[in-house]
Amino acid sequence: MKIAYFDCFAGAGGDMIAAAMLDAGLGAEFLKAQLATLGLKNLDIKLTKTSRAGLQAMTFVPVVGEQQQHRNLEQITEIISQSKISEQAKKTAITIFTKLAQAEAVVHNKDPQDICFHEIGAIDSIVDIVSASIGLEAIGVEKVYCSALSVGGGTVKCAHGLLPVPAPATAELLKGIPIIGGPIQSELLTPTAAAILTTIVEKFCPLPAMKIETIGYGAGSLQSEEFPNVLRLILGQTVTPDLENADSVCLLETNTDDISGELLGFITENLFESGALDVFTTPIYMKQNRPAVQISVICKIEDVQRLERVIFEQGLTFGIRKQILQRSKLARNFVTVQTGFGKIKIKTGSLDGKVVNAKPEFSDCRLAATKHNVSVKTVLDAAITAYQKDER
Template sequence: MRIAYLDSASGISGDMTLGALVDAGVDIAALQAGIDSLGLPSCKLVATQVKKKGFRATQIVVEHEPEHAHRHLHHITAMIDRSTLSDKQKKLAGDIFLRLAQAEAKVHGSTIEKVHFHEVGAVDSIADIIGAAIGWDLLGVDRVVCSPIPTGTGFIQIAHGRCAIPAPATAELLTGVPLADFAPEGELTTPTGAAIVTTLASEFGPMPAMKIEKIGLGAGQKDFDHANVLRLIVGETTDAPTGLQSDKIVVLETNLDDTPGEQIGYCAEQLWQAGALDVALTPIQMKKGRPGVQLTVQCPQDKADLLEGIVFRETTTLGLRRQLVERRVLPRRHVEVETPLGVLRGTVATLPDGTERFAPEYESCRRAAEASGTKLAEVYAAASAAFARN
């Protein structure tokens, strides 16, 4: 497995990410071509070699014409859709901007449709995010791990006035992410950097075991008493089976001991209908020996707020746990098989060793069993036998 480790000892920003990618060998011309297709006014990436406290690194500056536009998410999404980026690059860029919109909306008590992008809607921030999406795709890694992230201390001036570091959106984006105990004066991690890393990284912690292939260093614009660089380490590891697909989902979890059972069941039904990937109810024992139920919901990132609202509305919980986790899934496809009981549907999963596993679809088999008067187990067996013959 090809893996990337982000050593964010001095935090992370959009330009530091671009610098590290280019320093690691990503073609800056490819990044420029993708950014050009957005139709931004005279936007150019300029790379220079600099030294930060004695360490060489690549610094990226986004040169562009002055502008005063404040964009909404749909403006940026339209730019991405019209661009020449690949589908994978468009999705990654869209995911990063969606995370930013969700954070900004929560901070300002608005919605992702209405929230204004201020600093992150400027040309240089758009170029940073689009360039990062293109660069990570071209880097071709299967897994991204990041070190604990320092944010810095003090105050910064943003569109809404003077605020403490980390900026509100940065803090929201880093919720659940381990922060490093390193607090120099100044902003080390920006909202753009936080959105990029929390979209890319599946976990945060020490560098995994790997055989290093290349190292890229991206320089920040500011100078500190330490080297203001982001180090990108790319290598190969064999600690996970091949063939697995990875994505990131949100897990919502709460313990209930005073919600009637029928209300919990109704809540579970509402969660399924709203797009949950999985809903599980686990019997548990709570304080003072009271029996309870642990409700666990898995969902896509863009549905987390909606499903969280359902849990609060339909149960008596006063709080829930929310975390972003990596999910590894087997590649799968849906098939139909011919049996004496008719055409039955099923799912075929491809295991890491290349073999396939067939699972009949319950609803298809149930209908066949009811129509023919056959035992459900026999319908399952007929479907599996038909697949085995193909």
């Protein structure tokens, strides 16, 4: 499966995204022909190979004959809808602009349809967004991944005055998205790029396992000998058949030498109730050969702060270690089988469409065992037998 990974170590702009796609193999003449159907007067695209801190990259600069003007969402939607680009590209571009309008509406307390785009509504930004939408489909990737987004720092001068970085509309778009401040005091992530990436990216995560085929670099406008203001786009093939069933999780660990068995059980229950995927303990020896327990918690990245609070509030430790792990999963499904003890759910795991693991749900088996006054193992065995019979 072909995938794309946007490495935003230096942030991103709409022009950088389009440039990276072109540098990675998107046909320039094809893109220009598609953009010509937008009906914008005397539109041309200037592509140049340049260098940022010694790193070769491509610049993408729309050149237009008509005067820049402010447009609302309805007008932009009309421009895109009447074009001859594919329906999928139209849908993607309109979704991106709708996100922008909604973000601006929240910031300015207006209806999205009443938002008059300033920098965002300019011709070059329309071209950036439509180019990214066309390119995404043309390069033929099935899934898009992205690093955490570097946003920069300091302030940026906008149509509404001097604003903090990330700009309010950008910050609104980035809710729930992993971001990183810096590495310089300047705006590195534009609202346009934030809207594009939060629309097309399926998962923000470390670089996934892949066989690299092509790399493209899109150059930004900042010039620095110490800092390459570029966006890197990596295209390649997955190395496992079920990468779509892989994700990233966080491992939290802490050591404690003054916890009772009762409190450990209480903490474990609280962690599960608070969203932990798994909790386990390991006997260890600490300094001066003191017997202790290492508490390990596997959780979703978005649940880290909540689960850390559960641990800290019990006064168990002064610190928690954490690391991001990649997890591969079988495609999961549930089926129900009929046994002599009633209906039991079976969880199955598939690889390349073939079931390679099947396990009865313990809670169902326990209830059936209690009801019929038999051992849980008896019900488990009956469920597996019924499942195997149904599969034949």
